[in-house]
Amino acid sequence: MTPASESRNTVPRTTVPSMPVPSMPAPPSDLAWLGEHAAARLPREVLLHAHGPTAASLEAEVARLRALAPGSPGSLTLVDLAHARATAPAQEPAQATGHVPAADLEGAPLAELADAGEESFALAATGDRIRVVAGGSRGLRYGFYAALLGLVPADGEEWTLRSPALSIRMLDHWDNMTVHPVMGQVERGYAGGSLFFEDGELREDLTRVEHYARLLAAIGINRVSLNNVNVHAHEATLLTTRRDQVARLAEVFRAQGITVLLSVSFASPVLLGGLGTSDPLDPEVQEWWRRTTADLYAQVPDFGGFVVKADSEGQPGPFAHGRDHADGANVLARALAPHGGEVFWRAFVYDHHQDWRDRTTDRARAAHDHFAPLDGRFDDNAVLQVKHGPMDFQTREPVSPVIAAMPRTRLAVELQVTQEYTGQQKHLCYLAPWWSETLRFPLGPDGAPTVADTAAGLVAVSNVGDDDFWTGHPLAQANLFALGRLAWEPGVSPDRLLEEWIGATFGPDPLVAEVLRDLLAPSWLLYESYTAPLGVGFMVRPGHHYGPDVDGYEYTPWGTYHFADRDGIGVDRTVATGTGFAGQYPEPWASRYESVSTCPDELLLFFHHVPYTHRLHSGKTVIQHIYDSRAEGCERVAELRPRWRQIADRVPAALHDRVDALLVEQERSAEEWRDQLRSYFFRASGIADENGRPIH
């Protein structure tokens, strides 16, 4: 540890003491990827050339980590160029380095950094010396965490410039302030109550929120929306009478460079303002939004903006006033624009009072039908938040055709880290492979821009609650980690992200790493193998969405059908004979999905209704695939627990026990899926399993 060579108050070059700050509140017991193993990687010498709040928070973070582990040999130099310039003599304006030693900047791509924006940083590693240079405080923090998490190139002299691929990297919390009688406190939350709220108000003790903010900053998240998109009456008041609670959370997140947003009700002018209408073209309504937004900014100057679920699943919206969704989004966008805020307008609009008897409607078509005609009509600070698939976060869906259809609109792609339809954090399901596939999906012929190229941002529904392990299933932390990293760097491989997460969370033990890789890497495809087959989706228990119920949504108004009968199964979404959904895609996808011969097996039943005897590209019939895949999936699930037990004494005991108990549940549930689907389709088809496995 180098002693402080400059006075901290006047000149912000500091080194950080190795003792914990005595007044620091007790940390949560599970520190995820910012615990002892990350701390062990922090070089013993940290040289910080920075000033202001970011410098203070990095100092505090180093102190926190030092208390967990002594660190590794070597040094980490962190240079904020803004600081360098501030301390430079007045006559050296351009590439001034001020008090920063020239060696710390030697060879750094300063010109490129200046162009790359305030979130970027440059990093070089030589021997045990790591250097980070950034053009601003956010970049500096990201550089610090990159070094801490080991996102460092192999030893060499070269600097690498790191910039986020997507400027919007947001987590949406579907937290309620009170416990909703049906949905619980966190809608679709599988990790306990809300991290933020308790008994209807903000928690007194925000220690865990502070650590959560650090965890998010470390993986590059820069925005958090605080409350459920289904805005209930109580939560609606966060916009007005409970603004102070937003301000307090904003302060906690601000300390980690994260801005906060609110989900608001489109009917707020009526609900909260006492107006007679929420019509977006009504001048009084516009004035109400302007004034209310200005009041909020007076209290939270760096507030991020609003998230809106409108005209969707019962939420109010512009349709009631005869307006379209561009009218709706723009009234909020214009209230936010003077303050630099943005509105995130969800494209999840469909008729959830569909008549299952009407085969001409198709929920998959809805977002494109509603929004594609509005391309170009949204203000610059309106971001259309589009679910990655056309349905609703199923285990397998095609990419949403909306993403290719709105070139003149800023789009954010919405993913679900919380595992609503993917095992609810009781089943292992590492989702990065699928997210990666989605982000790299070309929206046209080979070489066409990908989803990641097209999107302005990535938004994801958080999987975190007040659970001791943050995410219910401790290994579901990998999903949160990977989500942040993919938003920054969509091209990085899911396996690489898994390595990063394992190293930071569990340390360098090779057996632990091997077991976790074996458990997590194939877990999404494994989950798919024993649940709804071949892209048909759902088949879950209505309401809570856990466990199998083949006909659960089959005769309901929610628009999610499989049309299984004694002869076959699947949804005809072709242009030729079906709902025409396949035609919403650009080529080559429209043609590829249209034809049963070119449609990928894993999406076959999403696009086509076929007989059970239809032969897949895999060579199996559909019915035999259903039988085999479910049986084999279960056999593989049964192997997980013995494997996990191999590292019983190499990971924290409480964590091991939690995962072990969840693996028991995963086995039970997978068998339920297997037996129920095999029985259902045997009863329907009358075709025996050619492998002779028992059917109940």
Added chain:
Amino acid sequence: MTPASESRNTVPRTTVPSMPVPSMPAPPSDLAWLGEHAAARLPREVLLHAHGPTAASLEAEVARLRALAPGSPGSLTLVDLAHARATAPAQEPAQATGHVPAADLEGAPLAELADAGEESFALAATGDRIRVVAGGSRGLRYGFYAALLGLVPADGEEWTLRSPALSIRMLDHWDNMTVHPVMGQVERGYAGGSLFFEDGELREDLTRVEHYARLLAAIGINRVSLNNVNVHAHEATLLTTRRDQVARLAEVFRAQGITVLLSVSFASPVLLGGLGTSDPLDPEVQEWWRRTTADLYAQVPDFGGFVVKADSEGQPGPFAHGRDHADGANVLARALAPHGGEVFWRAFVYDHHQDWRDRTTDRARAAHDHFAPLDGRFDDNAVLQVKHGPMDFQTREPVSPVIAAMPRTRLAVELQVTQEYTGQQKHLCYLAPWWSETLRFPLGPDGAPTVADTAAGLVAVSNVGDDDFWTGHPLAQANLFALGRLAWEPGVSPDRLLEEWIGATFGPDPLVAEVLRDLLAPSWLLYESYTAPLGVGFMVRPGHHYGPDVDGYEYTPWGTYHFADRDGIGVDRTVATGTGFAGQYPEPWASRYESVSTCPDELLLFFHHVPYTHRLHSGKTVIQHIYDSRAEGCERVAELRPRWRQIADRVPAALHDRVDALLVEQERSAEEWRDQLRSYFFRASGIADENGRPIH
């Protein structure tokens, strides 16, 4: 009106003033069968020879009725023989009539009355003169209401003696004190919140409860259990710290001759008493029940006793302590015995964690398997409360075999007036025809004792809430009325009961009566015709149980299956090849149900798994029956609303509107049932509707 000829305080012969008592609180807007039409039937002259609280409450009731209508020509004389004796000279002990004029008793069967018990009365009608004589206050009240409701024999000199066939005539309220997040305030309640409780405590204003008690007294109910048999933590305290609320309700019901009971948790000694166990053989537990019960009786001297749901659907019970249900019931019975109370022990015990893959278990068998071996082991003041059917209040079930199997046990048969599985008070479903069939069912060859002969009581789950019309669907009042009347007189025809109810509730308008008869009389069979077919049951949405979901419970642990596949449907409950349930019956039923050729059509799928092409006694195949019955049922439902509209200006407007709106919902729901079942079974069977009606 005869002026009072005796001073009210010293000599209780009174006539009743024609003005309402000024301090009477505002009555509910719908007075059900004790409103203006009943008031119009009250003879103008009422002569009351009685004393004490009953006399006072009858006076008040006459006053209340007088305010509604001037009454009919003639007189009603009410004689309580106890009063007659009290006012007789001391030297006339036996058949003393005291101040009661001899003409009022002329020809009355006084000796028979003395034997018939305190609930009996004798009634004679001559011209416009009605005479009632009773041996006690309860009988007097019943006689009064019999006259009021027109339960009077054709004009003649003869006295008829009326005694209740069943001494226990109880309504169970499944009311919670707070709103349960899933079940609402009244579990399986379809008429708003609780009549008794609000915001976790007893209501301040019990005016509606007072009228409810009158309504129940008028139809002969003598016991009311106040709270949900699923006893939650808050409601459990009615037994201890909230006893005062029980006392207040007891007071209201006592004024109408009704005793109150409580549902209690078998785990109360632990939950409320802080003991370490609830083991019924533990002396401390026994002492706790004794002491707690004695404390309750100190506050409510005429308390009726306890209702217990034990070891059922998650409720605690004796099994956890290695004890059986006789042990469990008797510990409570012995605590109650010194005070004259009874324990109602529900026989609804089954494994709700059944594995659908295990075809050897059968929920229908459960009550008989559990309880028949315990016959003779229950104390005299323990009443085994047995659901009328072996499953759970379905639209059609066979009679429970438990009723014939326990000759040495006092049994109460439990019915469900609340329409959980029978349309939830949104569909018309007059249940008296079925209840009547059940009560008259012979438990053996022709001439064997019937269910009504065998049972000591009839218990029914109330369909009443704080709804303006008491029962949500105003016409569902007919079920409550019929239930009470059948408990008193199981042999009376359901059509006759309908006439009684219509007359008392809607008056003498012949068109109104005709329309109501047409709507209600066939409504149970109509409801059956478009819902689950041929006795197979369920096929409802899980949880709330409204609307169709053929496979809703098919792969669940609740033990309710139909086993439909591409070839056939039904549950094989035969001894020969099935679960053996049919063998739990005495002959001739065991043989009749065992054989597919003698099993009644309406129970075919309850007892047998048959191919869709199986031909019913009706001549139709099962599949064509499913198709036709659902389609024809819907056609008939569509006729209801036009019929109802014929009396739009002849019944109260608010009531007409409510029924009209519900008929719209019934039409929609019936179509949903029709379309979903027709589609499901067409998809399964591939057999076309031979009548060519469309299938979606």
